[in-house]
Amino acid sequence: LNMALPEGVTPIIIGVAADSGCGKSTFMRRLTNIFGGDVVGPLGGGFGAPGGWETNTLVSDLTTVICLDDYHLNDRNGRKVTGLTALNPLENNFDLMYEQVKALKEGKTVSKPIYNHVNGTLDTPETIEPTPIIIFEGLHPMHDDRVRDLLDFTLYLDISPDVKLNWKIQRDMEERGHSLESIMASIEARKPDFDAYIDPQKKLSDMIIEVLPTNLDKEDKKTLRVRCIQKEGVPDFAPCYLFDSGSTIEWTPSPEKLSSPAPGIKLMSGPEEYFGSKCQVVEMDGNFDNLQELVYIESALSNTKTKFYGELTQAMLALADAPGSNNGTGLMQTLAAFAIRDLYEKKSAQAAKAKKESTTAAAAA
Template structure:
């Protein structure tokens, strides 16, 4: 059922629209954009939703890298662009996170005190409880609160190291489970050690997460 539609294509390199592409009704449809959860008429049709919540510090660093290095814009123009969009973001984009089933938060590290540019990141996976056909990932023991520093004999960890956290929390009055990683891996192939302690990954086989990380790094 359904009809084919022509979808606009935004070019992140040029900042302009490319020619539209024809989309036929698939068995599984992924919708990506700034406002998929804003309109309840669309929101209520979604089976599962993910919101990518990037902190202002990380967002600024990424935008500087893209717009200055790839588009040749000045620092002043980048700052002006961010300021011009702030009110629209606060009104239309940011409120959508409360409706998401999973929120991926990208934040500056807490392992380096008084760090300026966020070169090392802290990523939090916030997973709502009670979502149909979805079981939150957990570390070691489901429902417990766990802090884990795996560096040592098992992993090659240079400064500032790696820390994991898992535990229950609330998010906009919803019960959630949170899985957090702060820091970075020296060798991605060693991620297999961490993967072995995670449950409910819904992978097809053991080691798939590590393999995909190595493939797309």
Template sequence: MKLSITVGAIAVATASAFSTAFMPSGLRGNSALQMALAPGQTPIVIGLAADSGCGKSTFMRRVTSTFGGDVCGPLGGGFANGGWETNTLVSDIATVICLDDYHLNDRNGRKVSGLTALNTAEQKFDLMYEHVKALKEGKTVMKPIYNHVNGTLDAPEEIEPTPVIIIEGLHPFHDERVRDLIDFSLYLDISPDVKLNWKIQRDMEERGHSLESIMASIEARKPDFDAFIEPQKKYADYVIEVLPTDLDKEDKKTLKVRAIQKKGVPDFSPAYLFDEGSEIEWTPSADKLSSPPPGIKLAYRQEKYFGNDVAVLEMDGNFDNIQELVYVESNIGNSNSRFYGEITQAMLSLADSPGSNNGTGLMQTLAAFAIRELYNKKTAAAKLAANKETAVAA
């Protein structure tokens, strides 16, 4: 009980800070962003690929909050607030760039071309490559803006390099030149059944759309998704796979979530359960991790994925109390947490976000911590190399 109270208290404070952190900077007093790169510092580039409506925004909140520091964004605020529309999130550590900004045509232009935004013919890959390369070299770029409110291509905005550059969207791994600039790549893989259930909940229950129109929308997008989006997951170092539960075949809401972690990636060690390299299925004690029906189960196993050796960490089911997740956390190795209970604290800080009571939030948090650790390792290596050069020059 003492631990639960402590973790909960920390999380409340963290959540309070986080709620103000994502206000535009002008609303948060006079604190200035410290985005300048250290001398000789090379930004690391993280790529995140997923279809629309698959949780990229929630994942980005978990990643940016993990780095801490001063955060503002989105930079615009929308026309209704007297600002401008933007998709870019900026902090003193990370810049998140939405690749929708590299659409070739606006919404009306795609009506003329007859192509969807998923089609690679509708993307400016040359410009995408030039900008990612420039940012990695520490240069400022003028990035276009795709306005999701009215479907227009707006005037470009200036983007300065930060220590971490995250590019997220439909096609971050399609262009080989861009892939070669990425230090760590992730893919959110939502199964068709889960995607349908999510879309029905959002569009039918919340927006009043008919089931027929929802099914038609999914079917219209499917050929381009299969052709242009899904093939990118073979390039990912870390795949979060979201599936229907195996615990009850009639249950349409409970999820099984798998973190498919590629072995042999520089500066990355896959998380494991209990014993690295083993094969484990574990049902946590209900006295320590309470769960509604159909229950909860974790697993860890070794598999092949697109010909690569991977370690798979899996959670099937929901939990009632995020604070109790510290019991699971204590049995996860290579979690990259800085202190006991940090994973649970991070989950509590975003308790109202989708997936915070199941494996979605857990695997996203582990991925965020892995990105932070990769950044720390690459930064330390760069400093060591710089010190050696200074010593040789002296």
């Protein structure tokens, strides 16, 4: 008997794609913060961070996070032999990934491999029991058609090259003591495979969070412009917008109500096309000084999928020290987390209704 998955509940599966070092662990923290529940696995060290985690899998009563690096076909030594990078689909076992996503979605337990980031080895597999929400995060959640078709919602974290370099410098140089040359060389080495196999997945995603350098000041290399691109027509997902749906809006919030450091803050919202798909975009360029004041922006947003006014600001405050909490990265990640919660609640309500109807029909027969 599976305690984690209530009878009749089909897990919903969410794909989160991004390059490593692009904010996936931070997003997972925002997501688990909103879902609540006790986190059983390790949290906060970063997926793939050295530090000796026994497992890459994060679990709570409600949520399981599976890191797709566990489906690497070869270990680090094996990749030296093939000469291929971990980004190359040939270095990943999509047949097994598909089998296991499918089994989990059917409520079955799987024995999932573990890729050990410290040693670069494939360790003894671990048993994964399905929970109501399963997050598949990593380099290739949308690459394989069979896997992609099983995903209920897909998110791509699209960090522009300049921003990616800045974040890598911050982490690998300032925190891990790597040299600038080695960081640039590793980015360069990954780029062809990144462009060929990871980046194309953004076109297939339901939501894309784009992180770009600011447009407010050409000299400013630190401030971010963040765009949340939301596809229209995704089942159980209504995009968020500012003020009025369908309108294109540029908004400079009153500095009295939302104070911001130079170069200021600007929002935008409106319909757009993204690789031929109709989308609704919400954009924030710039930083804010005081997280409490975010409630002013929250009051102008519709379809945030919050349960009460102020919940968005509260969720941001709960993780005030996480990267991006003073700008659009934190805001858009939090909006994505609320959208996923809403999707889960809608799907589980539909499942409960279907079950009740079939029970009633059985009783009548």
